[in-house]
């Protein structure tokens with residue numbers, strides 16, 4: 013098949029194939045032409061003409077060569093200029109589309125907001141860049157760090173994967189707490205450089221990501237954009253920074269994919285992702301390893317297990333079930349092979365925040381300077397789960413109890429959409445090294461979520 017295809021290539025496809033170049037009809041025509049016509053016009057005449065004619069012929073030659081050279085130079089300069097200006101245009105377009113108001117970055121008011129937000133109010137406090145700060149986990153972590161006196165600035169692109177008004181609400185809470193959230197994308201290397209030039213971050217808490225397991229079927233590009241390209245852009249900035257910050261970031265329980273060994277331990281297989289989301293998180297784990305190895309970045313990866321709570325993500329089951337139950341709409345409950353219930357190690361946000369903060373507290377410094385590694389750097393991966401999986405029908409019955417409304421349930425076979433049948437975290441490592449100790453069971457955690465939901469959405473309660 014392959015050889016058939018290559019044989020059938022048109023002749024001009026061989027242009028860059030050196031042995032075949034001589035067979036190229038265009039080049040062959042040029043070669044033949046050189047035999048028919050002298051390469052230097054006038055040469056034949058010179059042999060017959062007198063001295064004056066010789067001088068005339070030399071002048072003619074000189075002018076001809078000069079003209080040709082000038083023409084080549086001008087054409088080259090024009091092409092080069094065209095190439096450069098198209099690169100510049102591309103660069104401008106990227107700047108303009110990724111950040112509509114780049115000038116704002118340099119405004120004094122903007123710089124003042126960033127510096128104030130990064131102001132440290134405790135001894136040996138950190139200066140932390142929290143990416144995804146208007147997101148669910150990001151907003152909670154940023155608030156906790158600020159509360160204890162760390163300098164914190166947030167970064168978020170406020171995309172519309174889910175209702176951006178919820179992101180704005182989180183932003184306004186952070187604003188009240190003294191955390192400024194920059195509106196920008198982790199793919200924007202210019203913004204990142206500007207920021208790191210201005211602030212010597214001790215830590216980066218990287219929580220910006222394209223989340224959601226099932227949405228990856230609809231929009232795989234957005235996962236590559238945020239979870240791979242964005243991650244690498246941020247790591248590039250971190251490795252160049254002086255000082256290099258310690259890097260703590262959100263991986264996911266989904267990296268365990270089709271692993272069947274329970275509970276999931278960090279050393280278990282993670283090479284069988286079931287979704288594109290999981291694959292990008294797994295890829296992220298490989299990328300951070302490289303930056304640790306080459307540049308001496310201190311890295312801590314956190315595998316979160318189905319995090320839930322107030323100000324949560326509307327795309328997640330507990331949240332959308334609540335919306336639908338209250339609206340009297342049916343909910344779909346997936347079931348595995350043989351109608352087995354699916355189960356998740358649902359983890360309450362406050363426990364996750366403690367795990368994130370402990371990760372920052374125990375992170376060692378990066379060892380690189382000026383983009384060069386100066387010695388081995390810390391590289392850690394931790395599960396942050398609740399250690400007690402609950403089935404999805406049980407989740408629904410807890411919600412029914414808290415909402416005092418019966419759900420209309422449709423049980424359907426789990427579609428092949430990237431879902432895994434169950435998750436269950438072994439948190440021994442996090443317990444030993446971070447002092448991580450999840451304390452919120454699903455019933456208490458959902459009670460807090462429902463209370464928040466009813467207040468936030470002004471749900472009338474009886």
Ligand SMILES: O=C(O)[C@H]1O[C@H](OP(=O)(O)OP(=O)(O)OC[C@H]2O[C@@H](n3ccc(=O)[nH]c3=O)[C@H](O)[C@@H]2O)[C@H](O)[C@@H](O)[C@H]1O
Pocket residue numbers: 223224225263264265266316317318319327328329330344345346354355356404431433
């Ligand atoms: O730990 C993670 O790394 C991931 O956790 C979360 O993924 P999941 O564990 O899949 O949570 P979530 O969507 O709430 O579905 C929960 C359960 O409800 C079932 N489910 C879901 C929807 C539905 O309509 N019906 C249903 O039965 C569904 O089959 C599942 O069994 C994050 O979204 C993800 O971003 C990532 O962080």
